[in-house]
Amino acid sequence: MNALEVRDLRKVYRNDVVALRGVNLEVAEGDFFALLGPNGAGKSTLIGIVSSLVNATSGEARVFGISVQKERSRAMAQIGLVPQEVNFNQFEKPFDIVVNQGGYYGVPRRQARERAEYYLKKLSLWDKAFGPSRQLSGGMKRRLMIARAMVHEPKLLILDEPTAGVDIEIRRSMWKFISEINEAGTTVILTTHYLEEAENLCRNVAIIDHGGIIENTSVKALLGKLQVETFVLDLREPIETLPEVDGIEIVRRDASTLEASIPKSRSLNRLFRVLEEQGVEVISMRNKANRLEELFMRLVGIDEEAA
Amino acid sequence: MSVDVSAHSYWIGYKTILIKEVTRILRIWPQTLIPPVITMTLYFVIFGSIIGRRVGEMGGIDYMEFIVPGLIMLSVITNSYGNITSSFFGAKFGKHIEELLISPLPPWIILTGYVSGALFRALSVGFLVWLVAGFFSGFFMHNAVVTISILVMTAVVFALGGFINAIYAQKFDDIAIIPTFVLQPMTYLGGVFFSVGLLPGLWEQVALGNPILYMVNALRYGMLGITDVSLGLAYFMIVLFGTILGGVALYLLKRGTGLRT
Secondary structure (H helix, E strand, C coil): CCEEEEEEEEEEECCCEEEEHHHHHHHHECCCCECCCCCCHHHHHHHHHHCCCCCEEEEEEEECCCCCCCCHHHHHEEEECCCCCCCCCCCCCCHHHHHHHHHHHHCCCCHHHHHHHHHHHHHHHHHHHHCCCHHHHHHHHHHHHHHHHHHHHHCEEEECCCCCCCCCCCCCCHHHHHHHHHCCCCEEEEEEECCCHHHHHHCCEEEEEEEEEEEEEEEHHHHHHHEEEEEEEEEEECCCCCCCCCCCCEEECCCCCCEEEEEEEEEEEEHHHHHHHHHCCEEEEECCHHHHHHHHHHHHHCCCCCC | CCCCCCHCCCCCCHHHHHHHHHHHHHHHHHHHHHHHHHHHHHHHHHHHHHHHHHHCCCCCCHHHHHHHHHHHHHHHHHHHHHHHHHHHHHHHHHHCHHHHHHCCCEEEEEHHHHHHHHHHHHHHHHHHHHHHHHHHCCCCCCHHHHHHHHHHHHHHHHHHHHEEEHHHHHHHHHCHHHHHHHHHHHHHHHHCCHHHHCCCCHHHHHHHHCHHHHHHHHHHHHHHHHCCCCCHHHHHHHHHHHHHHHHHHHHHHHHHHCCCC
């Protein structure tokens, strides 16, 4: 059974802005799924409709076969949502926020307290559980929203940019936690701007742009479509003349840094051989962008310089 | 894994909203419970004790006793309305209303939870004002069933009204306009301080169009055994307003007006 099925979903806001233009999407049960797209592409509207915060203009969303539009209560019982913006009462204590959310989903208070303790400890928030939540840092607030979304142990967890603005250490611990949740059987849908996150965590991906799905495949298959990869080469000495290698586009970033765009059909060995012949010594090399990021930018037509 | 929806899960959801509301009211008690008691004490001192001594009797009873039901009703109405507008609009403004909107709870449970919270505050304040009134005029009760039922039903009606106000409100000013410019004048003109029979002909007819007059008089009957209007008509008016406002509030909540885009 699919964890999520979206059929011909359209959303036209009152100001005539068309946010979704007949979106079709399926997410299999147990999947770790990335929903990617530039700002304003329709990701949040799609998540809003699935979580019933936004009314669809037409079409249907089904969660584990239950229609969000026709059986809202049953459908919502399956979902845990971590929204993009902080949306808890900052005058309440983290422990109370998590326990109360459990209550809204019918989790008995005693059980909700036990689960709140478990998830707050798991997300390293237990020492802050009984202080004012407004004093939590940005990263802590995001982790609190994950604990809140997990208290009723949903079958589908939707995370809308959960690691935005979170430092790398916390981000990695959040990835580990979310991966564990997924391994335990919870389907995870993730939207993120960190494409490294999607590449490392997710098995399948959909790219949404201008209110429509422009790509929906596995991360592996998507990366297979990457025909040209761009590398940044740091040189030991500044060079005056740009080296020329047949079939490889080389541009100068500054006097001692080059960018080489290499089609998959060409060998990296060939590049280094020519550079060596021309007396150019490379001291380090890295991808210009994350591979998925490079592909993403090409698919949605973002100008790389502007990006 | 996951929960399913049932009457029991709804009951837990309702209790959670109520516990959250009661906790909020008690946490900020200097804002929620004390100010109305101080205001009513001043009313009793100024209108009851100082001016009331010169007025003497109204409707055949001591003026101080006469104003007690009206002042209790005034505090019940303003606190019921004020609690739900500030709490629900605050949740909307702070976006934490989304915690409830994404939950499986149906609109009628959310509405019942918030109305119950408002009822708790309205009756708590009403009880405290009654204690203060007892200090000035002694305790009296003609019919406890009428007194309690009228207080509860009136608090529910104004909680529903406040809920609708909060749904439409876009900014904090929007939840202050109706209490200041509609509720307070209607309550003062609803016979809190005078018997409607004292008004000249046309104004008496105008006053009879004010629903709060029926609530104040029904409570006055419950506490003192006197009323300017029929008790049956008073109950009818309260049920009528409650049904209309409850229906509108549920419709708006289900539709997601002001809450879902």
